[in-house]
Amino acid sequence: MRDLSPQGARSFLFNIKEALMSKQEEYEHSQLYRIRHSTSHIMAEAVLEKFPTAKVAIGPAIEDGFYYDFDLPRSLTPEDLTEIEARMKELICEGQAFVRQEITAQQAKELFKDQPYKLELIGGLEQGGLDEDGNPTDERIPITIYTSGHFTDLCRGPHVQNTREINPDAVKLLNVAGAYWRGDEKRPMLQRIYGTAFETKEQLDGYLWKMEEARKRDHRKLGKELDLFSQNDEVGQGLILWHPNGAMIRHEIERYWDDEHIANGYDFVYTPHIGRSNLWETSGHLGFYKENMYSPIVIEDQEYYIKPMNCPFHIQIYKSAMRSYRDLPIRYAEKGTVYRYERSGVLHGLMRVRGFTQDDAHHFCRPDQMPAEIDFILSFSLSVLRAFGFSEVSAYLSTMPQKSVGDPALWADAEQALEEALKRAGLPYELDAGGGAFYGPKIDLKIKDALGREWQLSTIQFDFNLPERFGMEYIGEDGQPHRPYMIHRALLGSMERFFGILIEHYGGAFPVWLAPKQAMLIPIADRHLDYAYELAKRFKQAGLRVSVDARAERMNAKIRDAQNAKVPYMLVIGDREMEAGQVALRRRSGENPGAMSVEEFLALAKQEIVEKI
RNA sequence: GCCGGCGUAGCUCAAUGGCAGAGCAACCGCCUUGUAAGCGGUAGGUUAUGGGUUCGAUUCCCAUCGUCGGCUCCA
Numbered sequence: 041m042r043d044l045s046p047q048g049a050r051s052f053l054f055n056i057k058e059a060l061m062s063k064q065e066e067y068e069h070s071q072l073y074r075i076r077h078s079t080s081h082i083m084a085e086a087v088l089e090k091f092p093t094a095k096v097a098i099g100p101a102i103e104d105g106f107y108y109d110f111d112l113p114r115s116l117t118p119e120d121l122t123e124i125e126a127r128m129k130e131l132i133c134e135g136q137a138f139v140r141q142e143i144t145a146q147q148a149k150e151l152f153k154d155q156p157y158k159l160e161l162i163g164g165l166e167q168g169g170l171d172e173d174g175n176p177t178d179e180r181i182p183i184t185i186y187t188s189g190h191f192t193d194l195c196r197g198p199h200v201q202n203t204r205e206i207n208p209d210a211v212k213l214l215n216v217a218g219a220y221w222r223g224d225e226k227r228p229m230l231q232r233i234y235g236t237a238f239e240t241k242e243q244l245d246g247y248l249w250k251m252e253e254a255r256k257r258d259h260r261k262l263g264k265e266l267d268l269f270s271q272n273d274e275v276g277q278g279l280i281l282w283h284p285n286g287a288m289i290r291h292e293i294e295r296y297w298d299d300e301h302i303a304n305g306y307d308f309v310y311t312p313h314i315g316r317s318n319l320w321e322t323s324g325h326l327g328f329y330k331e332n333m334y335s336p337i338v339i340e341d342q343e344y345y346i347k348p349m350n351c352p353f354h355i356q357i358y359k360s361a362m363r364s365y366r367d368l369p370i371r372y373a374e375k376g377t378v379y380r381y382e383r384s385g386v387l388h389g390l391m392r393v394r395g396f397t398q399d400d401a402h403h404f405c406r407p408d409q410m411p412a413e414i415d416f417i418l419s420f421s422l423s424v425l426r427a428f429g430f431s432e433v434s435a436y437l438s439t440m441p442q443k444s445v446g447d448p449a450l451w452a453d454a455e456q457a458l459e460e461a462l463k464r465a466g467l468p469y470e471l472d473a474g475g476g477a478f479y480g481p482k483i484d485l486k487i488k489d490a491l492g493r494e495w496q497l498s499t500i501q502f503d504f505n506l507p508e509r510f511g512m513e514y515i516g517e518d519g520q521p522h523r524p525y526m527i528h529r530a531l532l533g534s535m536e537r538f539f540g541i542l543i544e545h546y547g548g549a550f551p552v553w554l555a556p557k558q559a560m561l562i563p564i565a566d567r568h569l570d571y572a573y574e575l576a577k578r579f580k581q582a583g584l585r586v587s588v589d590a591r592a593e594r595m596n597a598k599i600r601d602a603q604n605a606k607v608p609y610m611l612v613i614g615d616r617e618m619e620a621g622q623v624a625l626r627r628r629s630g631e632n633p634g635a636m637s638v639e640e641f642l643a644l645a646k647q648e649i650v651e652k653i
Numbered sequence: 654g655c656c657g658g659c660g661u662a663g664c665u666c667a668a669u670g671g672c673a674g675a676g677c678a679a680c681c682g683c684c685u686u687g688u689a690a691g692c693g694g695u696a697g698g699u700u701a702u703g704g705g706u707u708c709g710a711u712u713c714c715c716a717u718c719g720u721c722g723g724c725u726c727c728a
Contacts, residue, residue, distance in 0.1 A: 115657055217723030218656025225725050229656045232723070260721095264664080273701080273719055332727090378728090383654050384719095386726060398728065499728075533728045565685045592685080600689035614687055626688055 085191035105236025278394030311353035390540030438475035446504025479505035
């Protein structure tokens with residue numbers, strides 16, 4: 041654990057930022073980074089051999105590998121990738137040296153005269169101010185080229201000395217995808233080949249295993265297999281149908297969410313799905329968010345918009361009465377369903393949809409209450425996330441951007457409150473300077489799932505804009521009107537996305553409290569059916585979700601099916617159990633505790649439900 | 654939205670310019686079973702939709718819709 045205490049003039053924030061940057065820099069200086077970057081050059085060499093007229097763009101190393109973008113005479117096929125990969129391995133085995141050379145812009149232009157993308161890059165380097173990715177930089181960058189084999193590339197490096205440092209058995213091309221030149225949708229679409237490289241074959245296999253594992257846990261796959269949710273052509277893209285199993289899980293999530301909110305001083309509100317255009321004009325959404333909103337519905341000559349956010353409604357509830365400083369903080373919570381236009385290409389299972397339910401809340405407080413309110417939101421959020429098995433949480437703190445509204449002094453206050461709350465919560469965080477919304481700074485919380493992948497869930501956003509626009513007030517101790525602070529907060533984000541993350545986190549094997557079916561009663565023969573039904577009734581009365589598998593199947597088949605449905609408890613009932621008034625427990629894990637009394641099983645189940653395991 | 658791939662029974666997947674098939678699931682029987690699939694039978698299709706080429710299209714071409722991998726954008 042790093043010492044996080046401030047030292048001298050160096051702020052805590054600075055330390056953290058430095059620590060995180062050095063992690064990135066560490067990678068950029070590693071041998072693995074060189075291997076990947078060099079492998080991408082080898083790939084370009086192989087591609088140019090195959091397509092001599094190809095235009096090359098850029099080919100960096102990235103987090104899990106590398107890519108290279110090409111402008112090619114035709115679309116690549118999977119067979120091309122196999123061929124290119126095979127050729128790459130040959131090139132690697134040739135033991136090509138990587139030779140660095142510094143040249144002038146003039147020489148570079150001559151060398152790459154047939155490569156328009158390179159010429160554009162050279163232009164950027166020549167003028168300065170732009171690095172090879174087109175990002176602004178103050179550095180004066182020398183123009184360097186690297187030659188390996190028959191391929192010379194404009195490149196900053198670094199590279200391996202020789203391809204002998206690359207393990208040909210630890211190199212693999214993964215897929216082809218379209219990518220805009222310089223990420224700009226107005227520029228040409230190039231073909232990007234993704235690949236990866238490691239130092240050893242074992243590491244590559246480990247990576248591929250992880251990819252395979254992620255594929256197996258894909259929420260879209262499990263959603264179908266476990267009958268949790270679906271989408272439907274006739275209903276429309278990005279609109280989710282929650283099936284009974286998924287809906288039961290959502291119900292349990294919401295029940296817990298409700299209980300926790302009530303216990304923590306929130307008031308529930310419910311608001312409509314549409315609102316008049318005036319509302320959205322006042323809120324500013326028609327000004328800055330219109331491209332994400334659906335076309336209006338006209339009712340008696342008035343335009344109504346389907347809501348993309350809940351905040352204007354909550355504000356109107358606040359404004360429905362005169363508020364005293366004594367009333368604050370006010371915390372309005374709503375699982376509010378919103379609709380946003382998303383481009384068809386970005387939709388993805390439950391993770392990115394067009395209609396979703398935010399677990400939304402708006403906090404209104406006095407300036408003096410603000411630090412405590414942030415503290416509260418943060419610790420409340422962490423405790424709820426923990427209940428879902430997410431104990432590894434980290435944060436992004438995003439501060440004032442160039443364009444912003446609100447008094448800079450208020451921004452500074454808010455940013456400080458956010459930062460100190462993070463410190464008190466002991467959360468590791470990263471600073472995204474200038475990354476806040478125009479209306480306020482924010483904290484985003486991200487969690488790590490069972491596969492170590494990070495997902496952003498919660499967001500805690502200050503808003504200096506809406507209270508102003510809506511003219512929100514409270515009467516202070518001095519008898520004068522004052523403007524309240526407003527904080528938006530989504531804890532799980534959206535029910536859809538959270539559910540998707542949860543499915544993948546648990547691999548479909550939900551803890552007992554969430555499992556749509558908690559126990560399956562498995563009678564061995566028909567003569568055990570009555571006893572099974574009697575038990576089922578009793579378990580249901582005790583609040584358990586159970587079924588009897590009464591099919592004319594072998595016990596083995598029933599176990600197999602319950603196992604595949606990831607039911608946590610299988611209760612086998614045969615002559616012995618019936619006689620002794622017992623059940624024989626088999627767990628989803630394969631663990632087989634065996635026969636126990638009905639009371640024992642109930643106590644065990646209740647315990648695990650309470651403990652959320 | 655853009656580039657590319659894909660779309661065959663409820664699900665997972667075959668096949669071919671010339672009668673569209675399997676396993677699982679469903680349904681009907683038989684079996685009455687001890688910790689991951691008992692056996693037999695029946696039914697199930699305008700091959701996503703709409704055009705075109707062809708004597709003939711599920712197969713080839715075009716468009717639309719959906720979906721997958723990315724890009725861009727984001728809860």
